[in-house]
Amino acid sequence: PPPLSEMKEKNPWHTPATIIITVIFVIAIVALVTVAVLQNKPLPPKYKYGIVLDAGSSHTALYIYEWPAEKDNNTGRVEQTHSCKVKGPGISSYASSPLKAGESLKVCLQEAEQWVPNKRHQETPLYLGATAGMRLLNMENSLASDQVFQAVAATLQKSPFSFQGARILSGQEEGAYGWVTVNYLDDRLTQVCGLETTGALDLGGASTQISFVSSSYDGSESPSNSVSFRLYGNNYNLYTHSFLCYGKDQVLRLALAHLSQSGQSTVEDPCFHPNFTESKNYSVLYDSPCVSDRKPHGAPVAFTHKGTGNFSLCQQVLKNVFNFSHCPYSQCSFNGVFQPDLQGTFGAFSAYYFVMNFLNLTDTAIPLETVKEKLATYCSTPWPQITQQHKDVKLKYLAEYCFSGTYILTLLTEGYNFNSDSYSNIRFIKKIKGSDAGWTLGYMLNLTNMIPAEAPDTPPLPYAGYVSIVTIIALVLVIIFALCLYRFWPRCPKQPQII
Ligand SMILES: Nc1ncnc2c1ncn2[C@@H]1O[C@H](COP(=O)(O)OP(=O)(O)OP(=O)(O)O)[C@@H](O)[C@H]1O
Numbered sequence: 001p002p003p004l005s006e007m008k009e010k011n012p013w014h015t016p017a018t019i020i021i022t023v024i025f026v027i028a029i030v031a032l033v034t035v036a037v038l039q040n041k042p043l044p045p046k047y048k049y050g051i052v053l054d055a056g057s058s059h060t061a062l063y064i065y066e067w068p069a070e071k072d073n074n075t076g077r078v079e080q081t082h083s084c085k086v087k088g089p090g091i092s093s094y095a096s097s098p099l100k101a102g103e104s105l106k107v108c109l110q111e112a113e114q115w116v117p118n119k120r121h122q123e124t125p126l127y128l129g130a131t132a133g134m135r136l137l138n139m140e141n142s143l144a145s146d147q148v149f150q151a152v153a154a155t156l157q158k159s160p161f162s163f164q165g166a167r168i169l170s171g172q173e174e175g176a177y178g179w180v181t182v183n184y185l186d187d188r189l190t191q192v193c194g195l196e197t198t199g200a201l202d203l204g205g206a207s208t209q210i211s212f213v214s215s216s217y218d219g220s221e222s223p224s225n226s227v228s229f230r231l232y233g234n235n236y237n238l239y240t241h242s243f244l245c246y247g248k249d250q251v252l253r254l255a256l257a258h259l260s261q262s263g264q265s266t267v268e269d270p271c272f273h274p275n276f277t278e279s280k281n282y283s284v285l286y287d288s289p290c291v292s293d294r295k296p297h298g299a300p301v302a303f304t305h306k307g308t309g310n311f312s313l314c315q316q317v318l319k320n321v322f323n324f325s326h327c328p329y330s331q332c333s334f335n336g337v338f339q340p341d342l343q344g345t346f347g348a349f350s351a352y353y354f355v356m357n358f359l360n361l362t363d364t365a366i367p368l369e370t371v372k373e374k375l376a377t378y379c380s381t382p383w384p385q386i387t388q389q390h391k392d393v394k395l396k397y398l399a400e401y402c403f404s405g406t407y408i409l410t411l412l413t414e415g416y417n418f419n420s421d422s423y424s425n426i427r428f429i430k431k432i433k434g435s436d437a438g439w440t441l442g443y444m445l446n447l448t449n450m451i452p453a454e455a456p457d458t459p460p461l462p463y464a465g466y467v468s469i470v471t472i473i474a475l476v477l478v479i480i481f482a483l484c485l486y487r488f489w490p491r492c493p494k495q496p497q498i499i
Pocket residue numbers: 055056057058059090131132133203204205206207208247248249350351354355358397
């Protein structure tokens with residue numbers, strides 16, 4: 001056999017050129033994988049922010065939303081990072097001192113400055129939407145309502161954020177944006193087909209909204225209740241209605257107005273606990289466009305509001321605040337308002353949640369009859385016992401839970417026609433995935449064009465898939481190369497064994 005040194009020289013794989021090529025090949029593979037990984041590595045998240053002030057009838061709340069800057073169009077990516085409850089009443093209560101309405105917002109705005117990074121302040125849109133309280137004030141005294149808006153706008157303009165305007169939302173907008181919020185947070189809008197949307201039930205202090213999609217409604221009957229949109233490539237024909245004066249604070253006035261028609265000095269009220277008494281002023285009770293035309297003539301200045309704690313009588317009183325006598329459509333909820341057949345599940349939020357949560361009745365698997373029995377027992381509990389058992393609850397709220405719970409059940413069953421079956425389709429909710437249910441998020445998503453009409457184009461492969469494929473191809477190349485080397489690599493000839 002030729003000497004080993006001779007064999008080495010003859011093998012073309014052992015030339016310096018082969019070694020260099022091998023090294024270059026390995027470096028190229030490593031470089032390919034590194035570039036693929038680095039090039040496609042998600043950038044450190046940069047966030048954008050949006051702020052919405054919900055100027056409700058009973059109070060104002062500020063919400064801060066956050067989303068990854070490069071993913072404006074992806075559903076479910078906008079999250080509420082902070083909320084701030086403005087101290088004091090709603091802005092509509094500052095009709096006689098408008099400047100104070102502006103002042104009242106300052107603390108929450110300063111809080112927002114802490115929550116949004118400084119370098120993002122200027123580009124962060126700031127919106128204020130007012131609901132039923134300002135709708136009523138505007139009806140009653142449009143000058144006062146304008147002055148309140150001027151005062152709040154002046155304060156908001158001075159903030160470092162990008163103020164986009166303060167306005168009254170229509171009841172239709174309030175209902176529709178509440179529906180968008182719950183369906184967006186529930187990830188129901190991007191479903192290609194199939195998954196149904198969920199209805200939205202919102203109970204405020206001065207108005208209440210019901211919004212849902214029903215296959216029996218195409219918008220042709222009572223078009224004023226119809227809102228159509230195209231979101232992520234799907235068309236929606238939404239039924240929505242806002243009942244002004246049917247929020248729980250205004251209905252309390254309507255019920256008391258019904259009970260005090262004769263202007264008596266003691267008003268017995270089955271919606272309040274036995275032994276509950278409070279002195280009230282007739283002029284204060286009737287100081288709202290919802291009841292002002294019903295003020296009894298010759299009534300004394302004040303009356304004693306006296307609870308009798310009787311659930312079924314309370315239900316009778318509350319049925320009286322609804323008018324079922326006329327319906328110009330094929331079917332109605334109440335007050336001559338069209339309502340199509342109820343369909344699907346419903347998220348019930350705001351006061352629906354506050355009240356049912358206090359009463360431990362958020363579980364809708366509890367049969368409706370049992371819910372009524374529990375509420376009847378609660379309503380008949382004497383007031384001193386109630387205050388004893390709930391020392392940490394605000395007295396104004398505590399006094400009203402029997403009334404509010406009874407109103408919620410009456411509104412749902414008598415007003416909207418939920419029955420013992422469909423009642424179990426309601427979910428009493430406060431938040432979904434950390435964000436409050438309400439109109440504010442839907443409003444911001446709409447104004448920032450964050451919900452596209454068509455489904456956004458998705459990249460053919462997600463980042464992880466792309467990197468995996470590049471890595472696998474690189475590995476396959478390395479293995480093929482190694483096999484080739486192995487095939488042609490010179491092997492030592494077997495030495496004859498010396499025995
Ligand atoms: N913890 C609570 N318990 C009981 N009631 C509450 C609680 N918190 C708020 N409320 C009441 O619930 C009602 C609804 O509150 P919400 O803030 O949703 O309404 P709003 O935005 O002020 O009213 P609107 O939407 O009609 O303008 C109000 O009457 C409010 O006083």
